[in-house]
Amino acid sequence: MIYLDHAATTPMHPDAIAAMAEHLARVGNANSLHASGRAARRVVEESRETLAAAVGARPSHIVFTSGGTEADNLAVKGLYWSRRADDARRTRVLAAKIEHHAVLDPLVWLEEHEGATIDWLPVDRAGRVLPEVLDEALRADPDSAALVTVMWANNEVGTVQPIQDLVAVAHAYDVPIHSDAVQAVGHLPVDFTASGLDAMTVTGHKIGGPIGVGALLLDRKVHPTPLLHGGGQERDVRSGTLDAPAIAGFAVAATAAAQDRDEESVRIASLRDALIDGVLKTVPDAILSGDPNCDRDPRHRLPSIAHFCFPGCEGDSLLLLLDARGIEVSTGSACSAGIAQPSHVLLAMGADPDLARGSLRFSLGRTSTPEDVESLVSALPSVVDRARSAGLS
Numbered sequence: 491m492i493y494l495d496h497a498a499t500t501p502m503h504p505d506a507i508a509a510m511a512e513h514l515a516r517v518g519n520a521n522s523l524h525a526s527g528r529a530a531r532r533v534v535e536e537s538r539e540t541l542a543a544a545v546g547a548r549p550s551h552i553v554f555t556s557g558g559t560e561a562d563n564l565a566v567k568g569l570y571w572s573r574r575a576d577d578a579r580r581t582r583v584l585a586a587k588i589e590h591h592a593v594l595d596p597l598v599w600l601e602e603h604e605g606a607t608i609d610w611l612p613v614d615r616a617g618r619v620l621p622e623v624l625d626e627a628l629r630a631d632p633d634s635a636a637l638v639t640v641m642w643a644n645n646e647v648g649t650v651q652p653i654q655d656l657v658a659v660a661h662a663y664d665v666p667i668h669s670d671a672v673q674a675v676g677h678l679p680v681d682f683t684a685s686g687l688d689a690m691t692v693t694g695h696k697i698g699g700p701i702g703v704g705a706l707l708l709d710r711k712v713h714p715t716p717l718l719h720g721g722g723q724e725r726d727v728r729s730g731t732l733d734a735p736a737i738a739g740f741a742v743a744a745t746a747a748a749q750d751r752d753e754e755s756v757r758i759a760s761l762r763d764a765l766i767d768g769v770l771k772t773v774p775d776a777i778l779s780g781d782p783n784c785d786r787d788p789r790h791r792l793p794s795i796a797h798f799c800f801p802g803c804e805g806d807s808l809l810l811l812l813d814a815r816g817i818e819v820s821t822g823s824a825c826s827a828g829i830a831q832p833s834h835v836l837l838a839m840g841a842d843p844d845l846a847r848g849s850l851r852f853s854l855g856r857t858s859t860p861e862d863v864e865s866l867v868s869a870l871p872s873v874v875d876r877a878r879s880a881g882l883s
Contacts, residue, residue, distance in 0.1 A: 492817045492862045496696075496855030497645055497673060497795055503698030503743045503856070510700055510739035520732045521721060530734045537734075537741035541705065544744035545671075545692060546681030551707045553724045554737055558672045558693035560717070561706035562592040564728065565668040565689045566639055568714025570600055573636040573666070575715070580636040584627055584665075586611045586619050587838040588649075589641055593670055594834070597639075606636070616780045616790065617649035617839045621659050628663045638667040642674035642690075646835040646851055647779045648795030650678065657686040666712055672696050672704075676747035677755055677792050688712045692744075694736065698856060699743030703736035750856075758854045759793035761863055765852055766796050768867030773874050776800055779836065779849070796852045799841065800874055803848035807877040815869050820851045848877075 493501075502510075513533055518526035520534045538549045555561045566583070573580045585597055587610055600606035609627055611619050619640050628635055638660045643650045653669055660667040666688035674680050676697040682690050689712060693704035708714070708727070720729030769776050779797040800808060805821035812819055821833075832846030852866065 492865050493857070494852045494854065494862060494866060495818050495820045496858070497851065497853035498820055499695045499701065500698055500855040501857055502695075502700060502739070503746050505746055506699050506739040506743040509742040510735045513735035513738045516735075518734070520734055521723065530732075533734045533738050534732050537737045540741040541692075541744050544741075544748040545675060545690075545707065546683050546685075547707050548683070550710060551682060553706045553708055553727050554732060555704045555706055555728055556702055556730075557695075557704040558590075558670065558691050559592040560728075561691040561693070561704050562590070562670055563596050564706050564714055564717050565691060566593060566596045566637070567600060567604075567717060568727075569637045569666055569668065569689065569712065570604070570606060571715035572713055574604075577633075579633050581605055582607045582609055582631070582634040583636055584609045584611055584624065584638045586613050586640060588613055588617050588644055588646075588835045589639065590645055590670055590672070593639055593641070607634075611640075613838055615839055617644055617647055617835065618790075619651055619656060621652060621655040624656055624659045625662075628659065628665060632663040632665070635663060635665045637688075638665055640667070640669055642669045642671040642680065643678065643792050644835060645673045646795075646833060646849075647797040647839070648673075648792035649780055650674070650790050650792060653685055653687070661686065673792060673795075675744070676751060677758075677794050679751070682707045689714070694740035694743060697743050697747040699740040700736045703733055703740045705740075754856060755793045758858065761854050761858055761860065762793055762796050764860065765854075765863045765866065768863065769796070769798060769870060772867055772871045773800065776874075777845070779839070779841075794854045798850055798852075799836070799845045800848045800850065800877070801845060802881065803874060803877040804880065805847055805849050807880055808848070808850050808873060811873040811876055812866075812869065815873070817866055817869060819866075820853065821849060 518530035520530040538552050542549045597608050601608050640651050657667050668689035669687050670691045671680055672693050675692050688709045690707040695701040718729045723729050777799040809821045832843045836846035
């Protein structure tokens, strides 16, 4: 099996597996006062410190969740509710349509059920939200703005946003800003404190940790309304019994990702460049997504993602044909009622809908090798020919 879908989930780091297995064999609720409970609490708090160090935060910033989706929902809904409670005029949320559905769908829900108005920010052809665009949108009516949410790096095409510039604009209008940094951690120098963000989402399974654990980093001056009510855990922001083994594995993985980031980013970027060059050589009409002037600049694009459109092909056909050859990739399209739909990210970037339906994402990670890239490049021309002969359904 050749696994080129690390942006969806990546193999657990051996150290994270060992840490999680060690604590799975132990009993104890971190909220219990007896010795086993105190031991579990110690695991959680030491892991909180470890994770904070890996992402440039204080331990008090970290609120553990069940993953990125819950953290995004807590940020978007919780900050909206708290801001609206303080000032009924603040019902406008500013975001771009390139966001992950863990942000997009809560925004649509707020619009349909909670009186929110979503101000969809346009992006350039690379998928960037430009600071001047955000400034213009906020300046038009700053008193109605509840929050801004812009992902740090896009999960489909790999575009990196100018986060610090966007933070400066939002704060100039006294508006909190959240970023989904799920794809950025481990590949980019993510520093929560230095970024100035008010809230930031991270998760375990994108960086070699377990599935089912994540965190929302919160500046102490913001107080989102909780989604969950119960035992009052995590500063009364996120109730629920803490999963100490998963948290331990998450923290160990985050440390390994941070320690190896510089070296691994260079290695993975080299593989990505070889993949890009190989695809463009063997399938000359393939179209690399994003701005050609910045596709390989680490300031603008993740080192781990190469995203292509293949004219005349259906993305699902390409995926399944590659899968039959033991090569696992991802398509940016979604399936609704059995009908393939073009990627919402590519549409937001101005791509032709038919072209956007024929897209594939190749994402690399810690276990990726040059042989993986060579196998893909070798298999792709015949796969594209077969998919093209089937055409667009």
